[in-house]
Amino acid sequence: MTASAGMGSARRWILVGLVLLVAVAGYFAYEKYLAHDLPEGIARGNGRIEATEIDIATKTPGRIREILVDEGDFVTEGQVLARMDTDQLQAQRRQAQAQLERATIGVETANSLVTQREAERKAAVAVVAQRKAQLDQAERKLARSAALVKNNTVSEQVYDDDRAAAEAARAAVSAAEAQQAASEAGINAAKALVVDARAAVDAARAAIESIDADLNDSILKAPRDGRVQYRVAQPGEVLSAGGRVLNLVDLEDVYMTFFLPTAEAGRISMGTDARIVLDAIPQYVVPAKVSYVADVAQFTPKTVETEEERQKLTFRVKAQIPPELLKRYVRFVKTGLPGVAYVRLDPNVAWPETLEKGLVK
DSSP: OHHHHHHHHHHHHHHHHHHHHHHHHHHHHHHHHHHHHHHHHHEEEEEEEEEEEEEEEEEEEEEEEEEOTTTTTTTTTTTTEEEEEEEHHHOOOOOHHHHHHHHHHHHHHHHHHHHHHHHHHHHHHHHHHHHHHHHHHHHHHHHHHHHHHHHHHSOOOOOHHHHHHHHHHHHHHHHHHHHHHHHHHHHHHHHHHHHHHHHHHHHHHHHHHHOOOOOHHTEEEEESSSEEEOOOOOTTTTEEEOOOOEEEEEEEEEEEEEEHHHHHHOOOOTTTTTEESSSSSSSSEEEEEEEEOSSSOOOOOOOOHHHHHHOOOEEEEEEOOOOOHHHTTTGGGTTTOEEEEEEEESSTSSHHHHHTBOOOO
């Protein structure tokens, strides 16, 4: 009984080994078939479908109030994805609005003060004119008294009184002119207050605009069409500035990254025709264009001395899928899918029938 069980187990292991051997041989035969099936001017490389990722993040620190999308949802440009708590920003805006109103009243008050100072200046100018007229009258009277006192027509007392009156009139003119200068200085000071009040108004308005910008940034919107890949945070969490909330995949920028050896990569130019065949849907062939060839080789050996070693250098290549094609099949685009990219190194070589049949249009 034990011997027969041991023989059965051995047969099973032998059978498993044969299956694995056949599978490995079949794989290498398939790879060899694909390699030989391609014309001379077409190269191939294994890769995966990738897309540009976009992080939806906060601009300012805050708490997440709500997230309106889930992982896997398709979103359109401008769609609201999440909202941040804005209670503090709203309070700051009310404060800035009050400062704006106060500054606006300050401008009106300063303008009124300028008007008052200008009126005072006009009065001072009138007083100066009045005092000068009085001085002129006093000087004329003094001149007559001086002439008459010589003939003893008037007394010395009258002459002294007229001279004192003239001196008083001169002093009154000087005082009036000083008052006029003070009123002019007051006007300049009042105008400076107007400038300061207007600056306060501008500062308050700028503060409101800054807060409004933060309020707008607290509403997180999709910058372009795409699909939600991850919800990095959840409602109620407090994030710092730049904290990630969501991760989007830009479904208008999809490509396959693959690697080609030096001899083939050196023959590729930007815009070269390419074809992509995915393992999940091998019956479809996706058209593409080469959009990138790395300028630095990968898997470079430590020393490159022989031609054989140089052939080990590989370069990263991107095959970009046309955006108009992606828009038509956006619901079917999935990143991470493995497949094979084919590149036409020689534009004069026709695509094999296997890569023309099933071409997605």
